[in-house]
């Protein structure tokens with residue numbers, strides 16, 4: 001069944017586990033997510049991004065700009081229909097989340113496309129402006145029962161991890177003010193994880209997580225789950241993280257399955273990718289404790 005992301009996260013928060021938000025980029029990966037979740041009796045979040053991480057804030061125009069900015073709504077609506085249909089038919093709760101929603105327009109298009117959650121990433125803006133832009137979208141999203149995830153502090157890229165991996169961590173006191181003023185349903189926190197592959201060893205600041213937990217009542221989100229390590233993730237899920245975004249490892253597992261089987265396009269190549277992705281996803285569900293919850 002298709003549900004607001006908030007419902008999935010509050011259940012996870014109450015029972016002390018985390019749900020995978022799996023990056024999907026086509027029908028096969030969406031089907032892999034739903035099959036894995038149904039087999040494991042777990043909720044799942046379809047995490048759909050449009051390269052918003054690569055967008056820049058243009059201070060002259062006063063908005064975010066990016067290479068594919070104009071094409072995104074079309075893609076979002078088309079892919080949204082596939083996700084929505086498969087989610088509605090599922091026997092476990094499924095949420096569709098716009099990952100790193102860049103612009104005001106993209107967020108509204110995502111709502112129109114049937115997404116049940118939008119992640120509004122204004123983490124690169126000054127604190128007050130971040131609050132103002134998120135607050136506006138929270139009001140709109142909540143009017144149609146769509147959840148909002150926002151980010152405070154900034155989760156960077158693993159490739160730069162050794163240089164500045166822990167330089168923009170979330171301030172627990174600011175987090176309290178931020179959640180109260182924006183009204184967001186979930187908060188993505190920077191506690192030492194990073195997107196993509198890590199250069200160096202990830203260090204998760206569990207003391208900071210605890211402090212944020214003590215300051216904020218909404219479910220917390222960890223971006224950049226791939227390569228963060230089983231023990232770190234298992235502990236994070238027990239200590240207040242309710243959603244973990246996984247992309248890189250799922251796609252790598254899909255590619256590996258393809259390579260290992262010496263697949264051809266004419267043969268069962270796509271099936272192998274899907275199976276590899278799915279096996280990896282199930283291993284993350286087990287780590288985060290989301291199996292057998294529904």
Ligand SMILES: [Zn+2]
Pocket residue numbers: 100155195223224245
């Ligand atoms: Zn992210």
